[in-house]
Amino acid sequence: MSKHIILTIGRQFGSGGRIIGKKLADTLGISYYDKELLALAAKESGLCPEVFEKADEKASDGLSHAFTTGFSYLSMFVPYADILSNEGLFKIQSDVIRKLAERESCVIVGRCADYILRDNPHCISFFIHDKMENRVQRVVERQQITVEQAKDLIVKTDKSRAAYYDYFTNKTWGMSSSYNFSIDVSVLGIDHTAGFITNVMERR
Amino acid sequence: MSKHIILTIGRQFGSGGRIIGKKLADTLGISYYDKELLALAAKESGLCPEVFEKADEKASDGLSHAFTTGFSYLSMFVPYADILSNEGLFKIQSDVIRKLAERESCVIVGRCADYILRDNPHCISFFIHDKMENRVQRVVERQQITVEQAKDLIVKTDKSRAAYYDYFTNKTWGMSSSYNFSIDVSVLGIDHTAGFITNVMERR
Numbered sequence: 302m303s304k305h306i307i308l309t310i311g312r313q314f315g316s317g318g319r320i321i322g323k324k325l326a327d328t329l330g331i332s333y334y335d336k337e338l339l340a341l342a343a344k345e346s347g348l349c350p351e352v353f354e355k356a357d358e359k360a361s362d363g364l365s366h367a368f369t370t371g372f373s374y375l376s377m378f379v380p381y382a383d384i385l386s387n388e389g390l391f392k393i394q395s396d397v398i399r400k401l402a403e404r405e406s407c408v409i410v411g412r413c414a415d416y417i418l419r420d421n422p423h424c425i426s427f428f429i430h431d432k433m434e435n436r437v438q439r440v441v442e443r444q445q446i447t448v449e450q451a452k453d454l455i456v457k458t459d460k461s462r463a464a465y466y467d468y469f470t471n472k473t474w475g476m477s478s479s480y481n482f483s484i485d486v487s488v489l490g491i492d493h494t495a496g497f498i499t500n501v502m503e504r505r
Numbered sequence: 506m507s508k509h510i511i512l513t514i515g516r517q518f519g520s521g522g523r524i525i526g527k528k529l530a531d532t533l534g535i536s537y538y539d540k541e542l543l544a545l546a547a548k549e550s551g552l553c554p555e556v557f558e559k560a561d562e563k564a565s566d567g568l569s570h571a572f573t574t575g576f577s578y579l580s581m582f583v584p585y586a587d588i589l590s591n592e593g594l595f596k597i598q599s600d601v602i603r604k605l606a607e608r609e610s611c612v613i614v615g616r617c618a619d620y621i622l623r624d625n626p627h628c629i630s631f632f633i634h635d636k637m638e639n640r641v642q643r644v645v646e647r648q649q650i651t652v653e654q655a656k657d658l659i660v661k662t663d664k665s666r667a668a669y670y671d672y673f674t675n676k677t678w679g680m681s682s683s684y685n686f687s688i689d690v691s692v693l694g695i696d697h698t699a700g701f702i703t704n705v706m707e708r709r
Contacts, residue, residue, distance in 0.1 A: 313682070425692060430682050475681050478517070478634050481689040483681035488629060493708055500704065504697055 306331070306406045306502055307424040309414040311466070311480060314458035315436030315443075315451070317491045318429035322410045324495040329502065331406040334398075338412055341401075342394045356390055358411055358465045391469050411462070415480060416470035425505070427498060428475060428483040435487055510535070510610045510706055511628040513618040515670070515684060518662035519640030519647075519655070521695045522633035526614045528699040533706065535610040538602075542616055545605075546598045560594055562615055562669045595673050615666070619684060620674035629709070631702060632679060632687040639691055 308325060312318025319335060326333035334341075339353040395417045401407055402418050409418075415426035433455070440451035459475075466474035477483050482501065486494050512529060516522025523539060530537035538545075543557040599621045605611055606622050613622075619630035637659070644655035663679075670678035681687050686705065690698050 428681050428687075477632050477679050477681050477684070477687035478689075480681070480687070481692050483632075483684070483687035485682075485685040488685050489705070489708060497705065497708070501693070501701065504693060504701070 304406070304505075305423045306505075307402045307418060307421060308408045308498070308502065309418060309424060309426045310408065310410045310429060311415060311426070311474070312410065312429040313431065313436060313475070314455045314462070315440040316429045316431040317439065317486050317494075319410055320491055321429055321486070321495045321498070322408045324492070325498055326408040328495065328499050329406070329408075331408060332401075333408045333410075334401060335410040338394060338397060338409070341397045342390075345397050346393045348393075353390065353394070356387075358462050387468075413466055413469050416466075416472060425482070425502065426480040428477075428480040429486060429494070430475070430483065431486040508610070508709075509627045510709075511606045511622060511625060512612045512702070512706065513622060513628060513630045514612065514614045514633060515619060515630070515678070516614065516633040517635065517640060517679070518659045518666070519644040520633045520635040521643060521690050521698075523614055524695055525633055525690070525699045525702070526612045528696070529702055530612040532699065532703050533610070533612075535612060536605075537612045537614075538605060539614040542598060542601060542613070545601045546594075549601050550597045552597075557594065557598070560591075562666050591672075617670055617673050620670075620676060629686070629706065630684040632681075632684040633690060633698070634679070634687065635690040 306329070308322070310318050310322045322335065323333055336354075336357075339357060340350050342348075342353050343350040391413075394412055398409060398412065398414050398417045399421075401409070402421055402424065406423075415424070418424040433452075436455055437448055437451045440446070440455060441448055444451070444454075446454070463474035466472070470479075472479040482498070484494055484497070488494075489497060510533070512526075514522050514526045526539065527537055540558075540561075543561060544554055546552075546557050547554040595617075598616060602613060602616065602618050602621045603625075605613070606625055606628065610627075619628070622628040637656075640659055641652055641655045644650070644659060645652055648655070648658070650658070667678035670676070674683075676683040679687075686702075688698055688701070692698075693701060
């Protein structure tokens, strides 16, 4: 695809959002960023990747904890030491996301990318959700855990993502008006949902 | 279209949801119900249409008020008199919606139809939203009022619709997970949004 396009994907845990994002990147021939963002943020800041992984899309309490218990010594070595806080980490990641979005067409999953890129005219935001029963089934299969464990993990992860999103943006996680398109995967299935999004991008 | 299909449309005030609903009904060659539901509910119940119009998609306080101040005398004449309450009016309207959805393919706008038809396998639910500036412009042009008046009307009407929806369903108005698809009209415009929904219905 020759147009410069940025797709951001917010998603419920277990909804298939990541798989859809990858399919879209493949179909459109553009880059895909999910966990990859953490490594890039680490490289950019000089912090070790574990700092970003530990705090990734966690609510602000978790972030504070990471920085107050184990990483204060970093302030002696790293360029971003003066802003090592919840907001500091978010800023580093935001800078990385903005640079990527300027440089190339890509799919970015999670990390409030829709908010960070709100002024980027090439950006279209999606939120992927699904029925609880389908999400449970996906998580059980993927992580080889029980149905009860999967349900528990889904509720906790969504709560954490919502707290992270709501803290760092002026929007509400999962609210229709926070995204351009919200899609229930159960209607068309994963493949056709990806096809449908490709269609939207081509019609623009 | 030969398949039996039901499209429900929730919408922010001024988002163009009604126009999109009408276009869809025309394109798909199926019936359209919005305010028409009120007349049908009145006919079904023997109550005068004004009862339904006065309480239409208003929060429960408004509904209670309508029934406690002016309509108690109706209990002497009408078949539904024993259930004349917020819930009673909702039940009459729900029965009408369910009957229509069984009888024919149609587009139904508002009135918690997505919730009422949650067990109908032919039903796909949409929520239509738009940027505030576009909504204000639509309302100003349609109702010939000032920008300030339009903003005020939008906020009040959305609040009222949300309160009505949240009271009568176990879902949250405007939340992505309450609908199969949520669409920001500003991305594709009204005509292409309608085209896009038609496309979804054809792919199912």
